[in-house]
Amino acid sequence: xxxxxxxxxxxxxxxxxxxxxxxxxxxxxxxxxxxxxxxxxxxxxxxxxxxxxxxxxxxxxxxxxxxxxxxxxxxxxxxxxxxxxxxxxxxxxxxxxxxxxxxxxxxxxxxxxxxxxxxxxxxxxxxxxxxxxxxxxxxxxxxxxxxxxxxxxxxxxxxx
Numbered sequence: 001x002x003x004x005x006x007x008x009x010x011x012x013x014x015x016x017x018x019x020x021x022x023x024x025x026x027x028x029x030x031x032x033x034x035x036x037x038x039x040x041x042x043x044x045x046x047x048x049x050x051x052x053x054x055x056x057x058x059x060x061x062x063x064x065x066x067x068x069x070x071x072x073x074x075x076x077x078x079x080x081x082x083x084x085x086x087x088x089x090x091x092x093x094x095x096x097x098x099x100x101x102x103x104x105x106x107x108x109x110x111x112x113x114x115x116x117x118x119x120x121x122x123x124x125x126x127x128x129x130x131x132x133x134x135x136x137x138x139x140x141x142x143x144x145x146x147x148x149x150x151x152x153x154x155x156x157x158x159x160x
Contacts (some may be wrong), residue, residue: 030056045107093118107131
């Protein structure tokens with residue numbers, strides 16, 4: 001079974017996700033995917049964060065992380081906003097990607113943020129900047145189950 005099939009099966013196996021956020025994980029080969037799932041239905045799901053780990057790569061160089069980020073930006077074109085490489089910090093061993101242009105709704109601008117670290121971990125989240133209080137706050141990532149499966153496949157392919 002592929003990682004995408006395993007994460008789909010793990011989400012399907014949850015009894016009632018309406019009871020609050022839960023972690024759901026799947027592992028295949030040298031890759032692990034974990035969602036902090038808020039809700040799930042027959043068509044889609046909402047999650048606080050997604051973590052993907054390439055378990056066989058323990059110490060990525062900053063150039064490796066930049067390459068990974070560029071591959072991700074090229075592959076994940078189906079998210080609401082295209083991603084772009086924003087920052088590479090060789091001292092912290094991190095690369096950050098963000099949405100090129102946030103999605104505006106009312107007085108709020110929402111965007112994706114992807115953090116890659118030298119331990120081979122990717123963390124995807126969504127944030128909203130509220131005009132009223134001028135603060136950044138976490139927001140739910142919402143996608144169909146098909147998009148989640150495609151995302152899992154693309155994450156695996158991006159580290160190969």
